[in-house]
Amino acid sequence: MKWNKKDILGIKELSPDEIQFILDTADSFVEISTRDIKKVPTLRGKTIINFFVEASTRTRTSFEIAGKRLSADTVNISPSSSSLVKGETLLDTARNLEAMSSDIVVIRHHASGVPHMIAKHTRSSIINAGDGTHEHPTQALLDMMTIQSEKGSISGLKIAIVGDIFHSRVARSNILGMTKMGADVHVAGPATMLPPFVDQWGVSVHTHMDDAIRNADVIMMLRIQTERENQNIFPSLREYSRYYCLNSDKVKLARQDVMVMHPGPMNRGVEISSDVADGVHSVILKQVAYGIALRMALLYLLAGETK
């Protein structure tokens, strides 16, 4: 297969074959980060701009390290500095970055759809690093890469996603991807955290966590946004935690070889207990490591092959 997409905007836009191709390409980048000299010259002379209008330490750091290990020139634009381009439209900012001959712009924005809009109007490759409550495709790809690497394949697995499905772009991208790759996806959360028409997304919907995780091969816990505590979505963190925290008792409901995932940052004791987060089933830090390889693969596919 030859890669021919300009952008990575969402899992929605990717075919199963394309997802598989990305995951396979990413596999070949895992080894680089284990070397003594963790650097290859692949993207030397390419300019990658991390344009993060919404702040993010871990995703930005992951992209920056990925770019540097490929020898690209990486430039960060942070929320504080970008907010200073007052009065300028986002598209003008993006066109400016393009005029500086950027090869790839990695963009995170609090508004859904921004990366798509920018991608349509610039020749630079755009990678969506999270847009509003819409998609976070690179997170879903690294999650799928983790599952495939650890379980051999995604197809046929029972995967439970638990938490605030409604507001989570991680959930949305993963549901789109995992169902495309043939998984049996179950979601669970309080009714206030389930999107309308979620039953039409090709997943099984539960309000009881136990029903979702029973015999699951994979449990993915979502970060609860504690700042939503006063927004009438859930009564209290303690109440939420009582019903939707993954602790070691809950884990026993799943398959013995169940894999526990979390996109981070974790609220220990809220959506996941510490013994589970640090326990034998947890692959949470492996997700982070695979994230570097996955992002190296995407940067390579967008900047390395096509130009």
Place this chain on the structure above:
Amino acid sequence: MKWNKKDILGIKELSPDEIQFILDTADSFVEISTRDIKKVPTLRGKTIINFFVEASTRTRTSFEIAGKRLSADTVNISPSSSSLVKGETLLDTARNLEAMSSDIVVIRHHASGVPHMIAKHTRSSIINAGDGTHEHPTQALLDMMTIQSEKGSISGLKIAIVGDIFHSRVARSNILGMTKMGADVHVAGPATMLPPFVDQWGVSVHTHMDDAIRNADVIMMLRIQTERENQNIFPSLREYSRYYCLNSDKVKLARQDVMVMHPGPMNRGVEISSDVADGVHSVILKQVAYGIALRMALLYLLAGETK
């Protein structure tokens, strides 16, 4: 010609020959950013510090990319971090950067004259990236480079600069440079935005925009600082826009091959209409692209040749 200035502090300090030499040198750097591998080893092992006490996304990004394409080590110091050096004089900060063996310090500061003061007391080369309402020489140089590249030469052209001439360091540097290079410069703006004694700057002064842009070869629109709306400089943005917005009707007053420029960021609908900003006369994004080449040339002249 051999370059022998330590610093780039203002257009005022540059002779016409020096300006021409910079523009010609910059020409030879344009091609690098069009390559597949946009990188040359020219400044390998040089340390360039972007010391931006006043925030700026685009100028800082432009300098950072320019430095990286020359293989220099670039370090950013941002307003938030630099404000933390409380109690320390600016000169002590600069001497510290010099003691770290920095080759070039690119400095932006809200106070006029700061780069000059620092340049006098350190051996590092200083580039003024904008000081107060004083000068912004690298913007003027990239503007002149754009004109020369697109029109062949600056001498003899009628150039109109429209907007808040009083508070604009871009206007000041461009007026100094363009008159030195033999252009016929016309400025226009409301009387409150014209500096005292502007008639002694070697330009024609107009309060009616039409008089300035009629038969112009180049129209440069200045960004209106919308935060000045309540400072009694102009009644309202709408009022300002009515008289000083460059729209397609106004453009017709100029020469058929007029070039429309703007230093960015644009306030679309205020000082420039969208159809003009995106129209056939606009070279606004070319200015950005030439900006990379121009800054590469300056970094090269200051760090590459002289040491």
Place this chain on the structure above:
Amino acid sequence: MKWNKKDILGIKELSPDEIQFILDTADSFVEISTRDIKKVPTLRGKTIINFFVEASTRTRTSFEIAGKRLSADTVNISPSSSSLVKGETLLDTARNLEAMSSDIVVIRHHASGVPHMIAKHTRSSIINAGDGTHEHPTQALLDMMTIQSEKGSISGLKIAIVGDIFHSRVARSNILGMTKMGADVHVAGPATMLPPFVDQWGVSVHTHMDDAIRNADVIMMLRIQTERENQNIFPSLREYSRYYCLNSDKVKLARQDVMVMHPGPMNRGVEISSDVADGVHSVILKQVAYGIALRMALLYLLAGETK
């Protein structure tokens, strides 16, 4: 000697032999920053993360330049971005950085002991770049390097440290190091700025500055934290300055070849007069220059040799 420590957490953890070995190694890095091409490939492909939860322009810049001159990939995480990882424990953040295959994490934190805690739970090498009021080992090492380079040796010298000994991690680390290296250390400050039991630290304690600096070979002035003015530690800056400012009259009490040091940033006119800061005895800017070499040595010892 072969280096075998994973981390640099404090001077307390270092033996005199280890300190000497670091200083000698650092010596060999001084020359690199004087070259035309200030860069060696020693740490190519290593990932160094500057994780500064407490802001610091100069220390972060020093580490970043040191890393880049060794050709390492350096990534900055600043206070504003890191504060956004709300709800996540610091240890989880550190484990995440480790999962990204970072070789060294340089950490500054407002809480004492944080680097030690993180070092214990990660395999990455940790360098303490200042933790609370506890230690600032790289500052003390660069100070000792400065003394050794300029005076030949530390042993036997009379060294006076003057100012807020209680709240200064620089003082604490230097006292630990200098006494280990055989210096005769004298501290002076108002009683409110002397730590309890400071007499048990192996130093001579004075409340009169003159007693500390008389016949001293080295005087190290500490930065007074002017924001403490209303905390009942000292009556006023003027009052403090009257008794504890190092001016040229005071300098005459010391040995003729006395060396004046200050970790920066200086409050000119408060703890040190301008003529002394800029005078012939001052090595303040040399400290900054040695700081680059010292940090290069530490990065090299932690990442270069051991892996």
